[in-house]
Amino acid sequence: MEKLSALTTETRNPATDGIDLLPAADIVRLMNGEDRRVPEAVETALPAVARIAEAAASSFARGGRLIYMGAGTSGRLGVLDAAECRPTFGVPVGPPDGMVIGLIAGGESAMFNAVEGAEDSPELGQSDLEALNLTERDTVVGVAASGRTPYVIGGLTYARSVGAFTGAVSCTAGAKISALADAAAEAVTGPEVLTGSTRLKAGSAQKMILNMISTAAFILSGKTFGNLMADVQITNEKLADRARRIVMTAAGCGEEEAAALLEASGNRTKTAVVMGLCSVDRETAENLLAASSGHIRRAVRIYSGDK
Numbered sequence: 001m002e003k004l005s006a007l008t009t010e011t012r013n014p015a016t017d018g019i020d021l022l023p024a025a026d027i028v029r030l031m032n033g034e035d036r037r038v039p040e041a042v043e044t045a046l047p048a049v050a051r052i053a054e055a056a057a058s059s060f061a062r063g064g065r066l067i068y069m070g071a072g073t074s075g076r077l078g079v080l081d082a083a084e085c086r087p088t089f090g091v092p093v094g095p096p097d098g099m100v101i102g103l104i105a106g107g108e109s110a111m112f113n114a115v116e117g118a119e120d121s122p123e124l125g126q127s128d129l130e131a132l133n134l135t136e137r138d139t140v141v142g143v144a145a146s147g148r149t150p151y152v153i154g155g156l157t158y159a160r161s162v163g164a165f166t167g168a169v170s171c172t173a174g175a176k177i178s179a180l181a182d183a184a185a186e187a188v189t190g191p192e193v194l195t196g197s198t199r200l201k202a203g204s205a206q207k208m209i210l211n212m213i214s215t216a217a218f219i220l221s222g223k224t225f226g227n228l229m230a231d232v233q234i235t236n237e238k239l240a241d242r243a244r245r246i247v248m249t250a251a252g253c254g255e256e257e258a259a260a261l262l263e264a265s266g267n268r269t270k271t272a273v274v275m276g277l278c279s280v281d282r283e284t285a286e287n288l289l290a291a292s293s294g295h296i297r298r299a300v301r302i303y304s305g306d307k
Contacts (some may be wrong), residue, residue, distance in 0.1 A: 005264055007146050007148075007172055008171070008172055008173070008188060008189075008190060008191065009145050009146055009171055009172060009189075009191075009192065009196065009198050010146075010195065010196045011190075011191040011195070011225065012191060012195045013034070013191035013192060013193060015030070015033075015213065016030060016034070016193045016194070019193065020220055021193075022169065028044055029194065030092060031200075034192075034193050034201060035198075035201060036188060037189060037201065038187075038189055038198060038201050038204045038205050038208065039208070041171070041188055041190075041201075042187045042190045042205050042208050042209060042284075044186075044187065044188075045185035045186055045187045046212075048167075048183045048184055048185040048186075049209055049213060049216075050186065050216065051167075051182075051183035051214050052139070052141060052165075052167035052183045052213050053212065053213045053214075053216035053217045053220065053240070054216075054217075054220065054247065055139045055165040055167065055182070055183070056139045056213060056214070056217035057216075057217040057218075057220035057221050058139075058165075058236045059137055059138055059139040060217065060218075060221045061221065061226055061293070062137045063137055064102065064135065064137030064138040064139065064164075065097075065099055065101055065132075065137075065138045065139070066082075066088070066099065066100045066101070066138075066139050066141070066213070066217060067099065067101045067102075067129070067134075067140045067141065067209075068081065068082060068100075068101070068102045068103065068141050068142065068145055068210065069102075069103040069104075069105075069120065069125060069128065069129070069133065069140065069141070069142055069151070069152055069155045070103075070104065070105070070142065070143035070149065070151075070152055071104065071105035071106070071110075071118065071119030071144070071149050071151050071152070072105075072110075072114070072119065072198075072254040073145070073198060073199040073203045073206075074143040074144050074145055074149070074152075074169075074198075074203075074206060075102070075103065075104030075105055075110065075143070076104060076111055076269070077143065077203065077206050077207050078102035078103065078143050078210065079102030079103075079104055079111060080102070080104065080207075081099060081100070081102065081207075081210040081213075081214055082094065082100040082101055082102035082214075083102070084212055084214075085099070085100045085218070086133065086233060087232070087233055087239065088218075088229055088232065088236060089218045089223040089229070089231050089232075089233075090231040090232060090233040091218075091223075091231075091253055093255055095131070095132055096131070096132050096133070097140070097244065100214060101132065103128050103129075103155070105118035105119040105121070105124060105125070105149075105151040106118030106119070108177065108233075118151065119149050119151045120150050120151070121151055121154065121214075122123065122150045122151065122153050122154025122155075122157070123154060124151055124154065124216075124251075125151040125152060125153065125154030125155030125156075125157075126154045126155060126157070126158040126219075128155065129155050129158050129159060130158070133163055134158070134159060134162050135162060135164065136152060136162060136163030136164055137162045137164075138165070139164065139165045139166075139167065140155060140156065140159035140164050140165070140167070140300060141166075141167040141168070141169060141172075141210075141213065142155060142156045142165050142166070142167070142168050142177045142180070142181070143167070143168075143169045143206055143210070144168075144169075144170055144175070144177055144250070145170060145171045145172070145198035145202035145206065146170070146171075146172060146175075146198070147168070147170030147171070147172035147174075147175020147176055147177050147178065147186070148172075148175065148176040148177065149177070152168075152177055153176060153177060153180065156168065156177060156180040156181065157164070160180060165182050165183075165215075166180060166181045166182050166183075167181050167183050167184070168180065168181035168184040168185065168186075169185045169187075169206055169209050169210070170184070170185070170186050170187075171186070171187055171188060171189050171198065171201075171202040171205055171206070172186065172188065173186055173188050173288065174186075175206070180278065185209055187202075187205040187206075187209060187261070189201035189202050189204075189205050220297035221262070221294065222293060222294035222296070222298075223294070225246075225250050225270075225296045225297070226250075228246045228249060228250055228251065229242070229246065229269075230246060230270045230273055230296055231270050231294075231297050232246065232269050234267045234269070242258055243267070243269045243272075245256045245264060245298060246259075246269055246273070246294070247261055247262060247269065247272045247273055247276060249279050250273040250276070250277070250296070251272075251273055251275075251276025252276075253276055257276070258272070259297075261273075261275050261276050264281075264282055264283050265285070266282065269296070270289065270296060271285045271286055271289065272285075274288055274289060274296060274297055274299050274300070274303075275299050277296070278299075278300060278303045279289070280303070285299075287301055288302055
């Protein structure tokens with residue numbers, strides 16, 4: 001295997017060689033300057049990111065899942081992105097049956113503490129996916145800044161063997177995991193401010209890419225209306241207020257009517273929006289959404305055509 005010291009993510013950054021001699025103001029200014037390189041690196045990977053998002057949306061349509069897997073920072077970012085999909089898009093998350101699942105080498109305890117040796121086991125990567133009863137309907141995305149984590153390699157190798165779509169997210173050109181992926185996003189962010197600390201620029205790039213994958217996949221799946229989170233799950237007061245504002249904006253109604261629509265819909269934001277736009281009851285709105293695969297605009301067109 002390629003020596004770790006040869007990877008871009010492990011190379012010393014000459015711009016920060018004397019960072020320990022600087023005051024805080026100069027340290028953060030230097031870090032900010034390095035961080036400006038991240039969006040540019042991500043931009044070069046956008047075609048692959050889009051392909052992974054399309055595959056995830058296709059998986060959702062077939063009853064499959066989007067599964068992230070990684071170790072350390074990369075694994076934690078996958079778990080984070082998966083967890084955030086529940087309040088944002090109103091979908092079940094987490095193993096074994098969530099629509100979006102984040103796997104981290106070493107399991108749940110590795111979110112907070114290093115689990116020695118877990119990332120070095122390709123067998124663990126395979127067994128974690130086997131435990132999810134992986135099928136060809138799923139999309140598996142391996143995330144590794146170095147692009148060579150054995151845990152991820154084992155997982156992607158197994159995913160390919162069962163016919164699942166495979167994606168790779170790395171911060172190294174010609175990454176080993178890219179060779180195992182149907183679509184490989186390589187955002188080469190260069191040497192870190194602290195040598196080898198890939199929670200910095202590499203972590204930021206991976207976070208941006210995972211944001212794009214899940215968000216684009218759910219937009220394609222009908223979870224939004226314009227830029228409104230039309231399937232937001234109402235689990236607290238803040239989200240209840242957001243849901244009311246979404247219904248007001250989407251259906252063009254006042255606050256009282258939006259609240260009444262939400263109550264009549266069983267607090268299902270998307271259903272309330274269709275009820276308001278089409279002036280129909282809950283059952284009709286749900287039938288329209290079922291006929292349109294959950295897309296509000298399609299549901300409205302179906303209703304208009306029926307009339």
